Structures are given as C-alpha cells and as structure tokens.
Amino acid sequence: MLGSKMSKKVVTCLMLCFSLLLTGCAQTTDQQNNVQQENAQQKNAEQQNKVQLDDNAWVSLPQPADLGYTLTASQLLSVxxxxxxxxxxxxxLPIQLQVSQDKVVLAGFSSWGTRLLSLSYHDQQFDTYVMTGLSDQLPKPEQVLFNMMITLWPIEVWQTRLAPLGWQLTETQTSTGKTRVLLNSDQKTVAEIHYANIEPLKGDITFINHVLNFTIVIKTLQYQAALLDHHS
Incomplete structure (x- = not known):
C-alpha cells in the first residue's frame, strides 16, 4: 500500500511538472511570437514611406512640404x-499631380480618361491603386512618385536621404537648363535628368534610367503653384 501511494505521488508530481513545463513553453512561444510580430510591425512601419533603389537600398521619400510650394499640375509622361x-x-500616360503641405496625390489615366493607377502619400504612408489586370503592365505607383519627386523636389532634400546609403544626387546648370545625375554607392550612374528650363515646370524634363533602360519625357501641360507659408 505504501509503495502504491508513493507511486501515485510520483505520478502526480510528474504530471504537475509536465504541465508546468508545457505552460512555460507555451508562454515562451507566445513571447517569441509577440517579439516577432513587433519586429515585423516595426520593419513595416520603417518601410512605409520608402522606395527601393536596388536590391540592397531603400530610400525614405521627402515630405510633401519639402517641395516648398503647393502644386496642381497636368502632365504627360511619354515612356x-x-x-x-x-x-x-x-x-x-497623362498624369494629374497635387501637392499640399502634408499630402501628395498622383493619378495616371488612359487616353480615354479611365484611371489606371493612383497614389496618395500622407503621414509617411502610401495608399495605392492599380487597375485590375494591369499590375504587370504599369509601373508601381510609388515608383512613379519617386521619379516625380526626385525630379521636382529640391536637391538638398534628397542629398540628406541618399548620403547614408552612399548614393549621391548631383546637379549642374547650363545656360538654358540643368542636369541631375543619380549615382549609386559604387559611383555608377543610375539615372540622368535633363531639364530644358531652369524652372522645371516650364520646360520638358527627360528622365533616363540607365539600369532599367527606359526614358521618360515629362511635359507639363498646365500648372498652378503657390509658396508655402512656413510660419503658419
């Protein structure tokens, strides 16, 4: 009888220990899952206003207000x-571009007026749309936005974002226009941007991407701009 009671106690203790072990493992797994979820959420938040430059480089986009003025423009992109x-x-691709103090809205249309793609950039987040069935035929809206912003936003704004990556954006002026050159961390030319006029919106802009082998000519058809009041 004594041996039977001892055996029951041993079994009970083993079951209790096993139960505690399982509980501890479950808690540890839950904690690990929570940490992984938090890390994923943090990484996603960090990437929310970033655009991929190449396989290893992501750049955070400037803020809308960094342009220095509000803008409403109708443009024609020839690719x-x-x-x-x-x-x-x-x-x-006809484009409508609107820039306010805290928001950029960009939309691309077909020649018959149907919206093909659009993007809203606000509070460091993208809200994108591409017409069903055209995602493989059209560029990503955030890539169109990047091309537009690196073309129009002040060079100083871009230099501070590209420098930590080892990338550079240079600008030289000519008698009639100017040229920007985007260099990667190996100092190889990724893109050239040629402006027919010193004031970008008053002349054609030719964007040449040497890596992806495409050329975009941006023609501004009409626009309205007003300087931002930074004291408001």
Missing part, C-alpha cells in the same frame, strides 16, 4: 523602353 524581345516600345 520609351525595350521589351523582353528587345523591341523598342513607347507609351503615354
């Missing part, structure tokens, strides 16, 4: 590129 068969292709 030339080589397809997979190495045939030269070209497309046109």
């Amino acid at each position: 030339s590129y080589q397809d997979q068969a190495h045939q030269q292709q070209s497309q046109q």
Whole structure:
C-alpha cells in the first residue's frame, strides 16, 4: 500500500511538472511570437514611406512640404523602353499631380480618361491603386512618385536621404537648363535628368534610367503653384 501511494505521488508530481513545463513553453512561444510580430510591425512601419533603389537600398521619400510650394499640375509622361524581345516600345500616360503641405496625390489615366493607377502619400504612408489586370503592365505607383519627386523636389532634400546609403544626387546648370545625375554607392550612374528650363515646370524634363533602360519625357501641360507659408 505504501509503495502504491508513493507511486501515485510520483505520478502526480510528474504530471504537475509536465504541465508546468508545457505552460512555460507555451508562454515562451507566445513571447517569441509577440517579439516577432513587433519586429515585423516595426520593419513595416520603417518601410512605409520608402522606395527601393536596388536590391540592397531603400530610400525614405521627402515630405510633401519639402517641395516648398503647393502644386496642381497636368502632365504627360511619354515612356520609351525595350521589351523582353528587345523591341523598342513607347507609351503615354497623362498624369494629374497635387501637392499640399502634408499630402501628395498622383493619378495616371488612359487616353480615354479611365484611371489606371493612383497614389496618395500622407503621414509617411502610401495608399495605392492599380487597375485590375494591369499590375504587370504599369509601373508601381510609388515608383512613379519617386521619379516625380526626385525630379521636382529640391536637391538638398534628397542629398540628406541618399548620403547614408552612399548614393549621391548631383546637379549642374547650363545656360538654358540643368542636369541631375543619380549615382549609386559604387559611383555608377543610375539615372540622368535633363531639364530644358531652369524652372522645371516650364520646360520638358527627360528622365533616363540607365539600369532599367527606359526614358521618360515629362511635359507639363498646365500648372498652378503657390509658396508655402512656413510660419503658419
């Protein structure tokens, strides 16, 4: 009888220890999952206003107010590129661009007026839309926004964001216009931006991407701009 009672106590203790062990493991797993979720959320938050430059580099976009003025513009993007068969292709995309103190709204339309893509950039977050079935045929809206912002936003704003990555954006002026050159961390030219006029919105802008092998000509059809009041 004594041996039977001892055996029952031993079994009870083992079951209790096993239960505690399982509880501890479950708590540890829950804690690990929580940490992983928090890390994923933090990483996602950090990437929310970033655009990929290459396989290893992401750059945070400037704030809307960094442009220095509000802007409403109608533009025509003419894109030339080589397809997979190495045939030269070209497309046109009418664009509507609006920039306020805290928001950028960009929309691209078909020639018959249907919205093909759009993007809203506000509070360091993107809200994007691409027409169903066209995601493989159209550029990502945030990439269109990046091209637009690196073309129009002041060079000083970009230099502070690119420098930590080892990238550079240079600018030289000519008698009639200016040129910007985007260099990667190996000092290789990624893109060139040629302005027909010192004031970007008053002349054609030619954006040449040497890595992805495409050229965009941006023609501003009409625009309205007003300087921001930084004291408001």
